[in-house]
Amino acid sequence: MKSLKTELWKATHNPMFYAALAIGCLIALVNVFENKMTADQLRPLILSEDHVGSRSPWGFSLFFLWLPVNTVSYGTTLYCVVWPILAAMPYGWSYLRERKSGLYLQTSVRTGRMENFVAKYVAVFVSGGIAVAVPILLNLLASAMICPYVLPNIMRYVQIGDGYFLSELYFTAPWAYALIWCGVVFLMGGAAAGLCFLVGAGARLRVMTMLVPFAILMVLDGIYSVVYERGFHALELSPLRLVLAVPNAPNPEWVVLATIVLMALTGFAGGYWQVVRHELV
Amino acid sequence: MNWFKLLEHDLRRGLLRWRMLLVPLLFLLPCAGLRSLLSTVQSGGTWMDHMLYCFLGEAPKGANGELTLSLPTFWMLAVGGCLFFNLDYMLRDLTNAGQQILIRSGTRRGWFLSKCVWNMASCVEYILLSAASVLLITLFFGGRAALANTPELVPALFHNVLFEPAAFSVSDMLLAAVLMPLVSLMALSMLQMALCLWVRPIVSFLISMALLVAAVFISSPLIPGSGAMAIRSGALVEGGVSPLAAATAALLVIILSAAAGCARFQHTDILKLEE
Amino acid sequence: MEITVNHVSKTIKGASILEDVDLSWTGGKIYGLQGPNGSGKTMLMRLIAGLIRPTSGEVLIDGRELGRDMDFPPSVGLLIENPGFLPNHTGFRNLMLLAEIKKRITDADVRKALGDVGLAPNDPRKYRKYSLGMKQRLGVAAAIMERPELIVLDEPTNALDDKGVERICALIRRERDRGALVVLTCHDAAILDRLSDEVYTVSEGHVERRAAG
Numbered sequence: 012m013k014s015l016k017t018e019l020w021k022a023t024h025n026p027m028f029y030a031a032l033a034i035g036c037l038i039a040l041v042n043v044f045e046n047k048m049t050a051d052q053l054r055p056l057i058l059s060e061d062h063v064g065s066r067s068p069w070g071f072s073l074f075f076l077w078l079p080v081n082t083v084s085y086g087t088t089l090y091c092v093v094w095p096i097l098a099a100m101p102y103g104w105s106y107l108r109e110r111k112s113g114l115y116l117q118t119s120v121r122t123g124r125m126e127n128f129v130a131k132y133v134a135v136f137v138s139g140g141i142a143v144a145v146p147i148l149l150n151l152l153a154s155a156m157i158c159p160y161v162l163p164n165i166m167r168y169v170q171i172g173d174g175y176f177l178s179e180l181y182f183t184a185p186w187a188y189a190l191i192w193c194g195v196v197f198l199m200g201g202a203a204a205g206l207c208f209l210v211g212a213g214a215r216l217r218v219m220t221m222l223v224p225f226a227i228l229m230v231l232d233g234i235y236s237v238v239y240e241r242g243f244h245a246l247e248l249s250p251l252r253l254v255l256a257v258p259n260a261p262n263p264e265w266v267v268l269a270t271i272v273l274m275a276l277t278g279f280a281g282g283y284w285q286v287v288r289h290e291l292v
Numbered sequence: 293m294n295w296f297k298l299l300e301h302d303l304r305r306g307l308l309r310w311r312m313l314l315v316p317l318l319f320l321l322p323c324a325g326l327r328s329l330l331s332t333v334q335s336g337g338t339w340m341d342h343m344l345y346c347f348l349g350e351a352p353k354g355a356n357g358e359l360t361l362s363l364p365t366f367w368m369l370a371v372g373g374c375l376f377f378n379l380d381y382m383l384r385d386l387t388n389a390g391q392q393i394l395i396r397s398g399t400r401r402g403w404f405l406s407k408c409v410w411n412m413a414s415c416v417e418y419i420l421l422s423a424a425s426v427l428l429i430t431l432f433f434g435g436r437a438a439l440a441n442t443p444e445l446v447p448a449l450f451h452n453v454l455f456e457p458a459a460f461s462v463s464d465m466l467l468a469a470v471l472m473p474l475v476s477l478m479a480l481s482m483l484q485m486a487l488c489l490w491v492r493p494i495v496s497f498l499i500s501m502a503l504l505v506a507a508v509f510i511s512s513p514l515i516p517g518s519g520a521m522a523i524r525s526g527a528l529v530e531g532g533v534s535p536l537a538a539a540t541a542a543l544l545v546i547i548l549s550a551a552a553g554c555a556r557f558q559h560t561d562i563l564k565l566e567e
Numbered sequence: 568m569e570i571t572v573n574h575v576s577k578t579i580k581g582a583s584i585l586e587d588v589d590l591s592w593t594g595g596k597i598y599g600l601q602g603p604n605g606s607g608k609t610m611l612m613r614l615i616a617g618l619i620r621p622t623s624g625e626v627l628i629d630g631r632e633l634g635r636d637m638d639f640p641p642s643v644g645l646l647i648e649n650p651g652f653l654p655n656h657t658g659f660r661n662l663m664l665l666a667e668i669k670k671r672i673t674d675a676d677v678r679k680a681l682g683d684v685g686l687a688p689n690d691p692r693k694y695r696k697y698s699l700g701m702k703q704r705l706g707v708a709a710a711i712m713e714r715p716e717l718i719v720l721d722e723p724t725n726a727l728d729d730k731g732v733e734r735i736c737a738l739i740r741r742e743r744d745r746g747a748l749v750v751l752t753c754h755d756a757a758i759l760d761r762l763s764d765e766v767y768t769v770s771e772g773h774v775e776r777r778a779a780g
Contacts, residue, residue: 233366395639
């Protein structure tokens with residue numbers, strides 16, 4: 012599939028991709044500075060702590076400060092709100108732009124509509140996933156670098172427990188957990204970016220296409236908030252908050268994976284309808 | 293050139309938009325969310341209860357001391373919705389007939405000021421539509437079209453901030469749930485539009501979101517958006533954000549955004565604005 | 568009308584688009600701009616129309632500096648690249664919306680302008696349903712309908728059939744004879760030579776006059 016290679020290159024070599032990465036990393040950096048302030052305040056306590064192996068007696072750890080876990084920080088809250096925008100920024104707008112410029116017609120007649128769409132969807136997915144996951148990974152590494160006295164301890168965090176995503180792994184092999192979570196965030200970002208296809212070429216400006224995943228996930232969050240207000244706290248169902256490893260309600264593996272699959276299917280099916288089935292006029 | 297003709301074009305083109313039909317749906321969510329709280333006090337609620345809930349916001353950080361995510365979704369939807377709806381008009385206008393209109397207007401300053409007036413009018417339209425939508429939803433759910441609040445609902449509504457039932461004065465509630473959100477929205481929307489002249493519209497929207505989240509974390513009249521939270525309004529809560537200070541700060545943001553936008557637009561190459 | 572361009576240079580993101588351009592144009596003439604793609608023709612037109620500002624130098628309209636004494640030429644009609652109109656309105660309604668701003672012309676004038684370019688004033692179709700050629704004709708109509716003193720036309724014959732080209736050429740000549748200053752680009756050198764009183768070659772940001780053919 013030669014068009015896939017081309018699309019992936021286009022998706023990861025454009026100013027919007029770099030801008031999304033830069034903004035994501037900037038937000039992650041805000042969280043790092045917040046972490047630095049928190050860690051500096053607790054430094055005497057941290058240094059006087061008697062460790063039992065890699066276990067921290069009172070539960071402070073690098074994995075407590077990490078962006079998807081540290082839910083009380085400004086950086087985390089902002090990231091939780093804007094990640095769908097960051098996911099759509101790199102390439103979610105490409106179909107609209109190429110339809111308006113006529114380029115999509117050119118590529119479609121050369122590769123076929125289905126192949127062209129699949130290549131574009133994969134490129135949108137991958138670029139969106141990278142834009143969302145890389146800042147999360149960098150945040151962990153930057154926090155470790157800037158606050159070296161905060162150790163990657165195995166910790167007992169008050170919120171995470173039974174029912175949370177891979178909670179056992181979180182308490183036994185946190186580095187593996189962190190890497191897996193980065194993978195999950197990559198899939199979340201990719202699936203959310205694919206939602207841009209729902210509008211097809213219907214928007215006039217690409218900025219509105221880029222905001223489609225954000226708008227959908229915000230409204231879904233509103234709908235789930237209504238459900239929570241009615242006393243349902245058993246599961247975290249809002250895709251917007253599922254980008255956090257420790258949302259307010261448990262996020263078991265099946266919920267996280269089902270959400271990713273549902274979002275990806277919605278985006279793909281919507282795209283198939285808009286892009287492949289519609290007439291190219 | 294008749295500037296009012298230009299303004300008329302902007303108001304006609306910019307206010308009559310299909311997307312405004314989404315406003316009732318947007319406000320249906322918080323109103324539905326309030327039903328469970330109202331059932332605990334066995335009341336149908338009033339229009340004012342619903343408006344307060346839509347623009348309630350989040351208690352200041354530390355008030356509840358929980359280590360959980362603070363994301364006032366309903367408030368974000370209510371405030372962010374207006375910013376979302378207003379984001380693209382200026383650029384869309386410029387990519388359509390705007391360029392032709394711009395050269396006929398003869399003045400860049402006049403064109404941008406017309407957009408500023410449209411922007412504020414659009415915020416008024418949004419608040420009026422939201423108030424009307426909330427009224428219809430309140431009546432649909434069996435509530436009352438009253439300007440008074442339900443005192444028994446206050447401890448649940450102002451969770452961790454007010455603990456006793458209270459009947460607020462109507463003017464204070466109108467200030468906290470209608471007027472201050474409107475003024476804050478005008479400031480945010482103007483800032484967002486002016487920023488579009490420096491950065492891409494998507495970045496401008498991201499900055500607006502960053503300000504909204506900052507308002508959740510910092511209770512200060514200087515953060516545009518802080519004044520739009522009823523739960524932090526000095527009119528209703530002791531030690532809250534002073535409405536006068538928040539309105540003054542918002543007015544300052546409006547004036548600065550208009551002035552800076554005008555100055556910037558004087559020297560902006562039009563081709564860059566066409567995305 | 569007189570347009571004087573004094574030592575104008577334009578740089579965008581470090582790339583030099585126009586370099587030290589000097590021109591002196593008067594009304595009642597057609598000035599053709601010729602040059603390869605990306606040579607700076609459209610930028611020069613945008614500059615004269617006040618849509619972009621020079622990095623250095625000045626553009627004078629009847630002795631008054633564009634950007635300082637005025638934002639746009641006082642009487643200008645414009646067609647640059649794709650004509651932008653409201654997609655959900657008819658061609659007539661689109662032109663009326665523009666005409667209402669200055670209120671210099673009546674709806675009869677708008678109908679006449681539409682007829683002049685070969686469009687039916689009562690065509691009920693929305694702009695979004697227009698063919699490429701019809702959009703181009705509407706763009707030309709918008710540029711000339713108010714009988715402006717300066718008319719800037721970037722590739723006005725694009726997407727037009729032979730009859731359409733002849734019609735637009737006749738219109739441009741008519742506007743010139745009325746006293747308007749017309750600035751024109753056209754990819755067809757023969758049409759440009761035939762229409763223009765003076766032809767200028769634009770190449771890598773430099774503008775030079777050559778005799779019309």
